[in-house]
Amino acid sequence: MDRRDSLKFLAGAGFAAGLGLPSLPLRAQGSRASSSLDPYAEMRWGRGFEGQRRADLGDGTFLNPVFAGDHPDPSILKDGEDYYVTFSSFDAYPGLVIWHSRDLVNWRPVTAALRTPIGSVWAPELVKHDGRYFLYIPARFPDKRSIYVIHAERIEGPWSEPIDLDLPSHIDPGHAVGEDGERYLFLSGGDRVKLSRDGLATAGPVEHVYDPWRYPENWVVETFAPEGPKILKRGDWFYMVTAVGGTAGPPTGHMVIMARSRSIHGPWESDPNNPIVRTRSETEKWWSRGHATIVEGPEERWWMIYHGYENGYWTLGRQALLEPIEWTADGWVRPLGGDLSRPLRKPRELGAQPHGAPLSDDFSANRFGIQWAFYDPAPDEMARVRYGDRTLHLRGKGTSPSDCAPVTCICGDQSYRIEAAVEVDPGAEAGLLLFYNRRLYAGLGFGDDGLVMHRYGLQWPRGAIPGQRQTGAAGPVRALRLRLTNQRNILTIHTSADEGSSWQKFDVQMEVSGYHHNVAYDFLSLRPALYAAGGGEARFRDFTYTAL
Numbered sequence: 001m002d003r004r005d006s007l008k009f010l011a012g013a014g015f016a017a018g019l020g021l022p023s024l025p026l027r028a029q030g031s032r033a034s035s036s037l038d039p040y041a042e043m044r045w046g047r048g049f050e051g052q053r054r055a056d057l058g059d060g061t062f063l064n065p066v067f068a069g070d071h072p073d074p075s076i077l078k079d080g081e082d083y084y085v086t087f088s089s090f091d092a093y094p095g096l097v098i099w100h101s102r103d104l105v106n107w108r109p110v111t112a113a114l115r116t117p118i119g120s121v122w123a124p125e126l127v128k129h130d131g132r133y134f135l136y137i138p139a140r141f142p143d144k145r146s147i148y149v150i151h152a153e154r155i156e157g158p159w160s161e162p163i164d165l166d167l168p169s170h171i172d173p174g175h176a177v178g179e180d181g182e183r184y185l186f187l188s189g190g191d192r193v194k195l196s197r198d199g200l201a202t203a204g205p206v207e208h209v210y211d212p213w214r215y216p217e218n219w220v221v222e223t224f225a226p227e228g229p230k231i232l233k234r235g236d237w238f239y240m241v242t243a244v245g246g247t248a249g250p251p252t253g254h255m256v257i258m259a260r261s262r263s264i265h266g267p268w269e270s271d272p273n274n275p276i277v278r279t280r281s282e283t284e285k286w287w288s289r290g291h292a293t294i295v296e297g298p299e300e301r302w303w304m305i306y307h308g309y310e311n312g313y314w315t316l317g318r319q320a321l322l323e324p325i326e327w328t329a330d331g332w333v334r335p336l337g338g339d340l341s342r343p344l345r346k347p348r349e350l351g352a353q354p355h356g357a358p359l360s361d362d363f364s365a366n367r368f369g370i371q372w373a374f375y376d377p378a379p380d381e382m383a384r385v386r387y388g389d390r391t392l393h394l395r396g397k398g399t400s401p402s403d404c405a406p407v408t409c410i411c412g413d414q415s416y417r418i419e420a421a422v423e424v425d426p427g428a429e430a431g432l433l434l435f436y437n438r439r440l441y442a443g444l445g446f447g448d449d450g451l452v453m454h455r456y457g458l459q460w461p462r463g464a465i466p467g468q469r470q471t472g473a474a475g476p477v478r479a480l481r482l483r484l485t486n487q488r489n490i491l492t493i494h495t496s497a498d499e500g501s502s503w504q505k506f507d508v509q510m511e512v513s514g515y516h517h518n519v520a521y522d523f524l525s526l527r528p529a530l531y532a533a534g535g536g537e538a539r540f541r542d543f544t545y546t547a548l
Contacts, residue, residue: 003320004457013175049358053413055105055322056355061343062105062322064286065310068412070317071523072174072247073123073228076293083295086135087303087320089114089121091437091526092373092408093381096124096135097153104297104305104322105346106353112158117379118148119538122523123172123228123291129183134199135432136185137162138171145183147173149200163200167193170206175199176231176238186210186229186240213257215272217367219251222246228291231264237331238264239302243290244275247318248309248517252279256306258333269330277306277323285311285341286321293331294325298348301403304328304335313414314438314516315489317525334535340382359409359528359545374405375529377434379406384532392540394532396428396468400459401445402438406531415487415548421499422446423479425536432482434491435529440520442510443484444493446477447534451495455510459548484528487548489513 032395045063055062067074072544073088083104101107102335114121119139123240127134133155137148137161147170148162167173177183185202190210194203214225226241237260245253250357257275259268279289292306307318323337324344337344361367366387368374376380384405386393386477398404424430424447431445433454445452449461481496484501493506515526528545532538 006037029310039499044513045546046355048264050353050360051413052356052359052411052545053547054355055502056346056353057343058352060346060349061344063343064321064340064512065308065351065412066105066305066322067099067107067320068316069319069410070412070527071410072318072523073318073465074293074305074307075124075126075230076305077126077128078295079128079155080463083125084110086113086124087128088123088523089373090522091120093374093377094369094373095121096137100127100155101502102298103346103348103350103353103510104295104303106350106355109357109370110155111157111159112373113150113152113157114162115159115369116161117377117381118162119144120144120376120522123274124379125173125175125185128174129134129175129177129199132199134163134175136173137173138173142307142453144168147171147187151200161528165202167202167206172227172229174229174231174240177233177262180264184264186231188225188227188229190226190229191412193403209266210240210259210268212244213259213274215245215255215275219245219252220250221255222249222446223253232294234327235331236262238262238292240268241292241293241294245278245290246288247290248288248314251282251284251311254279254290254308256290256292256304260331261347273332273334276333277304278334279308279339282311284339286339287311288318288483289321301347302333303347304333308340309420312513313489314518315409315513317516318523319412323401325442359411361392361543362390363387363541363543366388368445371409372407372438373409373509375408376438390541392530392543394430394530394538394540395429396425396532396534396536398536400429400444400456400533401433401435401531402457402532403530404531406433406435406529408527408529409546410527413547414520415485416528417483417485417546417548418544419481419500421479421481421541423445423539424532425538426476426478427535428532428536428538429534430530430532430540433529433531434484434486434515434526435531436515436526437520437522437524440515442491442512442515442527443532444482444495444506445531446462448476450475450477453506453508455508457539458499485548486512486526 048054096114099107120140125136147167174186255275258271286308289308384395429447433443483494493512494503
């Protein structure tokens, strides 16, 4: 699918309304760029929109990740023959994008369920109970923490406003229904709370019900951190799948453990082969594998979906991985995928299926929620946005990328290029970034002070940029086309004053492999971003994304 077809697709697909996407032909498979320094350089991925990597190889097999780029803490729901999944969205709003699949490999966005900012969203739980859909959402503002619930009659929404469950000391809820028909949320640290029958309030105090299995003292991990409990009922047993070992830190830290009980009230016995999933060496393809949910897939085969960091690419965040499992004769789960560096047979073959969504945007329709999201927005952030004449009009805010709530999107390619035409009013500054958080970003903007380079989360106006050759006109800059190329964590910037007919390379190139959680916390990824700071307005046209 070329870029023009992608944009035609967007115009008719109902993104802003949160509708399902029509079927489209699979783009031809391609191979990744190779590097003698990369032990996995010869791996092949399928290709989707704009050459973005996808798991489906088009030959009945798939190669992880099933969700490239930052898709952590997956919560998956089987609903008849349909599967839905959502992920932590942290500081991005609109957030909690829900995805749909029939084969567990190819996924399409349905809607962004959370519209009202309640803080940074961690490890939600998507469930269906008595014909109604629920999302249980841990969220953190600097001065408030709790778990909230939203609900809907249809997965497409509309979803309700958040309801505060007043659980300030826990994260990572896992919904369960006991043998008595009562509803519970299992919580981090081995705790649990009973829910009201409608699932919209707690119905008792938090209680400690489970002491998780602990790894040997000499293992190299981040910290114990028992979290992400997921409850599954199969046969006469309740199974609890939990993450321990810390989320990032050393590549060998995060892991998946399992326990079971014949009653929702315990006692819980640990799997004698814990951990059932673990990265054992930093030479493996996927690091810090954990936070799993078990689901019955097509043809009565069972699967586990969890997240992991890609070897050498902490900057892409935690990506979603799919692994086949089997049930043993004594009633435990055993994974079958190894280190997930090689293709696996797909759960179900449905022929050519679309996956993901194009990232190029001609700004003819509002794609906030499905593609774009504000970083750490105020409740009224969308008031800054206006569409018209295939242009995104973005009113300035704050003084720099650190405090202006940049507009970001998630991508999953090791190398890619973004471009956009940018105009600014007097008093405004705008540009393109690779943005991790308010403390760490890189890119180029312009405005009253001419060009402004961003590196390490710091700003250098023209004339103060170390080592920069002073080329081009001095004084204010009002319009440029900008191009950022991220080639395996090397950022190169080009500018064009004639709408892309000719390009000038910016004098400073940047190495950004350290722009990630282990350096700057926040559990995020390095993302393409648009920003507008200061007074006045910035205008963005013809945003293009190309996987390299």
